Amino acid sequence: MLEPKSVIEVQEAVNTASTTMLIRGGGTKTALSTSRGNETVIDLSNLSGILEYRPEEFTFTALSGTSLKNITEMLSENGQWLPFDPPMAKIGATIGGTLATGLSGPGRYRFGGARDFVLGVGWVSGAGEILSGGAQVVKNVAGFDFPKLMIGSLGRFGIISEITLKVFPKMNSFGTVEWDCGDIDGAVGFVKEMTRTPIDLFALDLESNGIVRARLGGLSTTLNNRLARLSEYREGAKIILGDVELNLWEHLREFLWLPDDYSLIKVPITPDLIPQLDTCFTDGQSHRKYSVGGNVAWIGWSGTAQEIDTILSGLGLGGLLIIGSPETSWIGTSSTITIFAEKVKRAFDPEGRFLPL
């Protein structure tokens, strides 16, 4: 294992590594950051620190091993935050790992995901070149959008060394309305109705048991009225506020609901397909949470990767194994290995220094 502390040391690590390189940040996503055998692990947890923070510009640049926790604290002191609600901050996720896996939290519903906030990226190629793409300003279209390409690329194209993100003013108060829609069909039907509400929902989640939760954020002076209005959408609304509310969403964002020894799989989906997916599982073998207005399924799974791969393939869905055994990353019907992706891989990693797609 190599533990570079600077971009130059990352370059040296690339030149030193004698086997395929596997990149690790905080190691929170075990299926993606654990060596499968003889890879050289490049551990970036010491490549940490804020390079530039300009609160008045609503941007910052950090080394990729910087923890989300440190970034969140820094932003919070200036009334700012990462609106894509990044997960696993409490257990030590880094900004580089978050972007390389392309993970966003429930708040992605309102303003967009990690991909929508990345402005610039610096990386070290398999040939040991120090490269960059994007810019440090909030708007830029010059050159190809390499920052976005790196989102979700799992270190297959290069080692992300630094990242520039835009941030937003932090919402100062939150409240949630919860409904019990009976079952998953009822919940999906209601979510589809809610996606068109003119009320600015910060998050919109549902569960297999028919629970739907809509979260509001914003000025404290208007929050109660907005929650009351939201409650009128359906009978039986329950308003949740204060620490209970904060804990509820932290529980979801941090995957605290995932039992020990269960794998965690992310599956992009659309609301229409959720009932079909949900019926493929039983509560004994899995836990399912549906987030971002029914655009992502988080599946806690007690079986093997092979078994869930078969289920997802049968539905024409693809997924990413995040926590679990590191044999495989993308499962199900993979849209990753396209002709286009292979061309990109050849341009970025012709020698195959990083794991294959």
Added chain:
Amino acid sequence: MFADFVDELSKMLAGDQLLTAKSELIPYESDGLTAFKALPRAVVLPEQQSEVVDIVQLCNRYSVPFVARGSGTSLSGGSLPNTDGIVIGLNRLNRILSLDAEQRIAVVESGVINKNVSDAAHPYGLYYAPDPSSQTVCTIGGNVAFNSGGAHCLKYGMTSNHVMGIKAVLPDGNLVELGGSSLENVGPDLVGLFVGSEGLFGIALEITLRLLPIPEAYRTVLAAYPSMELAGDAVAAVVASGLLPGAMEIMDNLTVRAVEESVKAGYPIDAGAVLIVELEGEASAVEEEFGNLQEIISKSGAYNVRSARNETERNLIWKGRKGAFGALGKISPAYIVQDGVVPRNQLGAALAEIDSLSQEYGVRVANVFHAGDGNLHPNVLFDNREDGMLEKAEALASEIVKMCVRRGGAITGEHGVGMEKRHLMTDMFSDQDINQMLKLTNEIDPKGIANSGKMFPADRVPGI
């Protein structure tokens, strides 16, 4: 050789889909950047996606360069033809294939006009957020190729932030599907990479777009300032307050006067600068934010403040802003629009430098820009009938863009590099960075036939 190629084209297309006579080709020799002109050898107008695929495969087989074109509104010369190639006009590929209101998804062909998406979504209480000033004519395919922006990027982002899936034909004729119908994704963000690739990766045929609920309420404020500096400071104050307006736009006196002459939007013509701030969203939240905004504006040195009282007044304020480029065309025979970006705290200094450069060159510059995100739009006004004026205007425009990069910004915020700014790429990117872009281009388009000559400096790729 080219005759054989045209012969094959004529067999696959109807008569009115293949243009070869010079008189028919002239309308395609230029786009929104009229300073550049090049006559293609033929223009094809496919009506079906399969025809586009066949044409691209044929181009690949004969190694004939092609330039995809929507409505030709590019301000960076992005759809300037190759003189040894063809133009593939995509306006007839204009079907909205599906509109799923419940899941807020529209699937459209690339020739669909931007505003038509919002019009189709309107009965469902939805709209398509990216709103370039040319939205009544520009196509979604062109928006995708250049990652178009608009006045409302500050809150909602660019085209790229609203595209979930793309079906495209690559320059080698392969058909690929990137992304899908979900807001979420696993694997590298290939959609994100394709958007903004300026036609170098092939042609988008079908695009899956995210729709948003129409904001329930708007509050649009027009504030007049004696100077650009005060207007710029007001923007900084609004941003610093934690408000997140949908749009913040500034126009200078020259632009305001041109707009008033042309559109009559009711802007005070004596203003050194006019600022438009628009809040949007849920009614109760917007009202609360509007109170905060009024307080900030009242302390910002504005001498005339007007809030739109209804949709008609709001539309009038925006009509002036969106008509600004057209209005400038009436006070100057020709102009070049730049769209460099500077960090927001550099706005005042950047504008002052533009002013002094303008005086130094003896060339007028009208400023109208997306102040909220630091995206300048200096319009370099010149008379193209005078010898040497184009070169002088281009030199000034380049100086302005270089200044943006020096101040920590970017050479283009939304118009793209195209033909016009390709010589400036080296100001922003290292040789190694550009090489990496070229390596990727070479993998995707080994024959160099897709919009070749754009984006990269002329000495790095075979030129047009």
